[in-house]
Amino acid sequence: MDPLYIIKVGGNIIDDDQKLKSFLTEFAKIQGKKILVHGGGKLATKLAQDLSIQQHMVDGRRITDAETLKIVTMVYAGLINKQMVAQLNALGSTSIGICGADANTIVAHKREHPSIDFGFVGDVDKVNTSMLLTLLNENINIVIAPITQDANGQLLNTNADTIAQEIAKAMSKNMDTTLVYSFEKKGVMRDVNDETSVISKIDKEAFTKLKEENAIFAGMIPKLDNAFTAISAGVSRVIIGDAIELSMLIKGESGTTIH
Amino acid sequence: MDPLYIIKVGGNIIDDDQKLKSFLTEFAKIQGKKILVHGGGKLATKLAQDLSIQQHMVDGRRITDAETLKIVTMVYAGLINKQMVAQLNALGSTSIGICGADANTIVAHKREHPSIDFGFVGDVDKVNTSMLLTLLNENINIVIAPITQDANGQLLNTNADTIAQEIAKAMSKNMDTTLVYSFEKKGVMRDVNDETSVISKIDKEAFTKLKEENAIFAGMIPKLDNAFTAISAGVSRVIIGDAIELSMLIKGESGTTIH
Numbered sequence: 001m002d003p004l005y006i007i008k009v010g011g012n013i014i015d016d017d018q019k020l021k022s023f024l025t026e027f028a029k030i031q032g033k034k035i036l037v038h039g040g041g042k043l044a045t046k047l048a049q050d051l052s053i054q055q056h057m058v059d060g061r062r063i064t065d066a067e068t069l070k071i072v073t074m075v076y077a078g079l080i081n082k083q084m085v086a087q088l089n090a091l092g093s094t095s096i097g098i099c100g101a102d103a104n105t106i107v108a109h110k111r112e113h114p115s116i117d118f119g120f121v122g123d124v125d126k127v128n129t130s131m132l133l134t135l136l137n138e139n140i141n142i143v144i145a146p147i148t149q150d151a152n153g154q155l156l157n158t159n160a161d162t163i164a165q166e167i168a169k170a171m172s173k174n175m176d177t178t179l180v181y182s183f184e185k186k187g188v189m190r191d192v193n194d195e196t197s198v199i200s201k202i203d204k205e206a207f208t209k210l211k212e213e214n215a216i217f218a219g220m221i222p223k224l225d226n227a228f229t230a231i232s233a234g235v236s237r238v239i240i241g242d243a244i245e246l247s248m249l250i251k252g253e254s255g256t257t258i259h
Numbered sequence: 260m261d262p263l264y265i266i267k268v269g270g271n272i273i274d275d276d277q278k279l280k281s282f283l284t285e286f287a288k289i290q291g292k293k294i295l296v297h298g299g300g301k302l303a304t305k306l307a308q309d310l311s312i313q314q315h316m317v318d319g320r321r322i323t324d325a326e327t328l329k330i331v332t333m334v335y336a337g338l339i340n341k342q343m344v345a346q347l348n349a350l351g352s353t354s355i356g357i358c359g360a361d362a363n364t365i366v367a368h369k370r371e372h373p374s375i376d377f378g379f380v381g382d383v384d385k386v387n388t389s390m391l392l393t394l395l396n397e398n399i400n401i402v403i404a405p406i407t408q409d410a411n412g413q414l415l416n417t418n419a420d421t422i423a424q425e426i427a428k429a430m431s432k433n434m435d436t437t438l439v440y441s442f443e444k445k446g447v448m449r450d451v452n453d454e455t456s457v458i459s460k461i462d463k464e465a466f467t468k469l470k471e472e473n474a475i476f477a478g479m480i481p482k483l484d485n486a487f488t489a490i491s492a493g494v495s496r497v498i499i500g501d502a503i504e505l506s507m508l509i510k511g512e513s514g515t516t517i518h
Binding site for chain 1: 309329332333334335337338340341342344345346348349350354355357358360361362363389390393394397399406408410411412414
């Protein structure tokens, strides 16, 4: 199977023009087929503030009311997506920007919760890989904003980490898929305050042992749990690390490789 | 050659939810390959007002400063584009939303003018049809927002009528292309105040005669000049008429057909 890189880039990189440029330059360098998944939370929060649209958080999660849905659709699928695409094209790395709604690539439903109304937040039901495969086959990179839709045409705000993971799982049936979570940290660390404590490789057995010994930063556990779920579903490897070291990450020279 | 319909929809339809729904339902009904080009000026103007970003008009044209460029990118390529795509998908008409920047489909340059700085306004240099042909070949409709980029990755605000025309000219090399300008009027009228004065068919000779006799509404002349330019460049026919009668327009049962 052909290799495929699916790279999620975190918010702090997107908010910093210089870091974003470095990241996109690294992304453009990767040989082969690739998909980039992004969010852009801080810019959305700023636009909401400028428009005096109050943001409601419940348990650390943003409630997406109708006005907030418009904002995230504009910021994620419009501004950030097209700015990234234009920069990649200028770097000679021909790219298309889409969101999950395009060609029904990601079908979702409005989140149901017994007590909290999250508003227009989508949980993923299904990934349709056919258009993604067609575009990759033409050597076009795909940049994906985390907006999806339901069967009735309702747009939904959807977690970008989840989108990256669901696409990776679906694509792994056709391609040798590497999923990269890139952000502003060096990787999975034993001690969150010590950048030299990055664990370079970890498998399920080692992870279980580290958890038992409390020898891993608690905030990393959900990310690792998700990584092992992806691997169980067919993804070849998951890499977690620093976005501006992307080409080193995919060679295993930096960050944490989960296999 | 396979038939292709390229349909430009005007701003007043987009601003009215009910009319937009009727239009998209008509669009979904058209059999065969199709491309939809849209703008969305009034929503962009409203967002600029809400953000207290002053809009400057020179000779009836909007100056696109850096903040206004962000607004049109968000509104056109984000909100309006994805709302249309989601509605079309829900109607069973599988669609992707892109802008001119995606996969370098439309390469433009910043407008040069001896005395007026239009800001980030793009004039079209070239249309790359390869991705459009690939997507149409997969029976995916393409919805295009009028944002382009230059070779350096600068996004540019570009006239939607021009984009529709340039794409039609380029696609006419590969497909039997019909270009439709759909808006809130019934077609080209001899008398702008009389909806029964729609000219159902017009060729170059008849147009010259009507102009000589001053028997045509002056505001329609630039649209017709553009239509004949498109036809000279290989477009099979241009149709001008009412967006909510789209399926009648393409059958020649409504509106004006220029051939």
